Amino acid sequence: MSTEILVNIGPQETRVALVDGGIVQEAYVQRASRQGVVGNIYKGRVNRVLPGMQAAFVEIGLARTAFLHVGDMVQSGSGENGESRAPPPVNQLLHEGQDVLVQVLKDPLGTKGARLTTLPSVPSRYLVLLPFDRHVGVSARIEDETERERLKSVMTDLLAELAPDYGVIVRTVGEGASPEALAQDMQFLVKLWRSISEQARSARSGELVHGDLPLSMRILRDLLGTDVDRVRIDSFEECGRVRAFAERFVPDAASLVEHYDGAAPIFDLYGVEDDLNRALDRRVELKSGGHLVVDQTEAMTTIDVNTGAFTGHRNLDETILKTNLEAAQAIARQLRLRNLGGIIIIDFIDMKNEDHRVQVMRALEKGLARDPARNQVCPVSPLGLVEMTRKRTRESLGHILCEPCPACEGRGYVKTVETVCHEVFREIQRSARQFEAKAFLVIAAPKIVTRLMEEQTVGLAELEASLGRPIRLQAESLYLQDNFDVVPL
Known part of the structure; x- marks a missing residue:
């Protein structure tokens, strides 16, 4: 069975699905109003240092300040003999108001800000450049020991020639790559990092220095392996841009990119749309x-x-x-x-x-x-x-x-009608002790008002008698089941 990448281009949204053997395995969504920031490099400013957490909050221009732990900083590492060395206290490395070049490791999630590192890495087709680490590594998914040794030898020589102060990791798709292709990738990454460093020197605090590729092009770098048969894109213009990008940076993949002009929406192929909806259940x-x-x-x-x-x-x-x-x-x-x-x-x-x-x-x-x-x-x-x-x-x-349900706020349940009715009784009693009112008006959802007028009518009458004041009911369709107001009149 074939493996395909389907790309759906909308007015303000790009969706990508990896389909293997007719079954959706992965899905990616990028929206203009909510783009991911993983891989982006910013010039941040330290907002607050937290010695007790060995971390700092850094302002990078997002809605929430980002989080930088001392373990994700350049200064942490190993001792001279290779033994593990604990990083120094964070307040010795950072101070409030300091500018620092950081890369996003994790997108903001819920109430948590983005996770940062001062150990940036820059990926290309075959390699990942490590500007602050002289380590030479090979992806663990490349299991052939002979190939691993070959790649390490090639990259050690290339680093000595092109970037003696840098480190590099060979990605999984680098298996079998020729020394010439690896050298071309390495030269591109060195030029890119020098450009990033130059921009970082003139950038202002909180400014984006280097952004990751758009989703439609990033898939060629991250998803397109030797087992992918074709990439189908339902936008003629975007297909042209992606193919041009592939011809420049991923030449062996350019022939796999094709425009989809079928009558049915592209995500109706293989039931992708249905699978995405079911994935929310x-x-x-x-x-x-x-x-x-x-x-x-x-x-x-x-x-x-x-x-x-x-x-x-x-x-x-x-x-x-x-x-x-x-x-x-x-x-x-x-x-x-x-x-x-x-x-x-x-x-x-x-x-x-x-x-x-x-x-x-x-x-x-x-x-x-x-x-x-x-x-x-x-x-x-x-x-x-x-x-x-x-x-x-x-x-x-x-x-x-998705977003949390406005009725249950993500709990997955709401209070029963009977429970809310008893809460209404208690709130009326509380208001009676606080206010010298002549009457009380209860505004609640129709189900609550119906229950109070029917099954709870005896309890309502007893409460009116004990307080010596009338209680009026008003149904409001905009109220959720467990929301109500008691208004002194």
Whole structure:
């Protein structure tokens, strides 16, 4: 089955989907009003230094001040003998009002500002330049030891010739690249960094020094590997720009870029639009009849596996194993598609057979093997839970496309009508003690007013008698179920 990248260009939005074998694996959304800032380099100004947290808040021109930890600063590292060396106190490195060149590691998320580093890295097609680190590294996804040694040897020689003070990492797509192609990439990165350094010297505090590529072009650098068969873009103008960019920087990929002019919207191919909508649901249906329940909170993401309507054909253990194996594959895909990061807790259906546990863990690790985000999976805990982490750099799909429900404010539930009625009674009593009013007016949602006039009419009459003052009711359709006002008259 083919692997394709579909690009949908809208008036103020760009969407990208990576489709492998007819199944959506990853989705990216960039909007003009809410562009990601990961990879951007700013000239920031230290707003506040926090010695107790070994960190500082830095103003880089965003809505919220960004966060810079001492572990992400240039001065941290290793000692002369290679032993781990603790970084010096942050107040020895930074002071309020100081200008500092920083790069964004993580987008702002919720109430948290962006995460910064003073160890910027500049990526290209095959390489990542490390201006403040002389380390030569090779992507861990390149497993052939002979190829790893070849790449290290080539890059060591190139660094000595072109940039002796810099470091570099060879990206996964650099596997098999010729010395000439690597040298061309290296020369481009050195020129780019010199240009960035020059701009940084004249930039003002809070100013963007270097921005990452637009999403439609960034995919050629980050997503386009040797296994991608074609890139289809539904905008003729953008297709031309992307192809021109590819011919200059990724020549071997230029022939893969093509314009899509089909009658159906491009995201209707392979059911991409439907998959994106389903990725916003809590419940994920499995083909066997089981299902997953995915809950994303600020602290972590929890995934619960249930057999649902699946009853199996042999015995309970085989039913549980089959459901868990299918769930493991589905979970690996959902993590990529929804871009869920941080701490993730998976509650598989309890398995008594140790061999079954091993099979499920292998299936999960196999599914995560192709995930570009770094992840770490722990063994099954004594409680039967699987704990894992997945590197989070950008907002999840749900955070980009959705906002908290105005009725429940993200809790997932609202107070019952009966509960609100009792709250109304208590608020009336509270107001009666505070105000010398002749009467009270209750403004509430229609459901609340109806309940007070019907099932709670006895309680309302008793309250009027005890207070010696009338209580009037007014239904307001704009009020949410658990909102009300008690107005002294």
